[in-house]
Amino acid sequence: MEKLISSNRKARHDYHIDETFEAGIILTGTEVKSVRLTRVNLKDSYARVENSELFLYNMHISPYEQGNRFNHEPLRIRKLLMRKVEIGRLAGKVKEKGYTLVPLKIYLKQGLVKIELGLGRGKKSYDKRQTIAERESRRDMERVFKGKQY
Numbered sequence: 767m768e769k770l771i772s773s774n775r776k777a778r779h780d781y782h783i784d785e786t787f788e789a790g791i792i793l794t795g796t797e798v799k800s801v802r803l804t805r806v807n808l809k810d811s812y813a814r815v816e817n818s819e820l821f822l823y824n825m826h827i828s829p830y831e832q833g834n835r836f837n838h839e840p841l842r843i844r845k846l847l848m849r850k851v852e853i854g855r856l857a858g859k860v861k862e863k864g865y866t867l868v869p870l871k872i873y874l875k876q877g878l879v880k881i882e883l884g885l886g887r888g889k890k891s892y893d894k895r896q897t898i899a900e901r902e903s904r905r906d907m908e909r910v911f912k913g914k915q916y
Contacts, residue, residue, distance in 0.1 A: 771801055771879075773871040774808040779894060781868055781886030787856070789820065790847035791872075791881050796830035797838050801879055803830075806872055813846060813867035813883055815857040820846040822869065822881070846881065859885055 777783070793801065800806070805828035813822050822844045829837045848856075859865050864887045871882045889897070 767876075768880075769874040771804050771872045771874060772806040772808055774811070774869055776809060777868045777870055777884060777886070779889075779897065781866070781884065781888055782893075783868070783870070783884040783886040784865075785885045786870065787848065787852065787883045787885070789881050789883055791822065791879055792845045792847065793827075793879060794838050796833040796836060797827050798879060799830045799833075800827050801872065802874070808869050808872060811869050813869060815853060815860060815867075818850065818853055818857070820848055820853050820856070820867075822846055825869065825872075846883075856885065864888060 807826040809826075811822060811825040813820055815821075824841060825844060826840050827838065828840060856867065860867060865885060866888070868884045868886050869881050870884045873880055873882070
């Protein structure tokens with residue numbers, strides 16, 4: 767069973783997501799407590815492969831209120847845990863033109879903090895407008911059908 771902590775809704779707006787991957791994340795004690803209290807922001811975060819290891823940048827985890835001097839730095843670089851073969855495959859795909867690793871959501875799975883990464887290409891502004899137009903037309907259709915009850 768999964769408990770959603772935070773999702774990056776802007777990522778699906780800004781990127782065409784081709785594949786998704788699940789990764790573990792190395793956190794300190796106060797970071798885990800803040801994550802469980804849903805004090806996480808994935809807005810501008812991204813992942814990068816360096817020396818066949820996977821790292822997450824710009825994920826903001828607010829300091830834990832009862833953490834005193836043992837508290838963590840909110841924007842520190844965090845290591846992600848995946849199998850070496852998967853990291854190698856991701857590194858190859860990221861080297862292709864226009865691909866990037868974007869965190870889509872962070873959640874608890876069997877008591878462990880997991881993060882879902884998406885392999886995506888950036889959308890152009892006209893793609894974003896098209897996505898918004900499709901969503902609005904789908905909303906209008908649902909409104910029409912909801913009004914006609916049989």
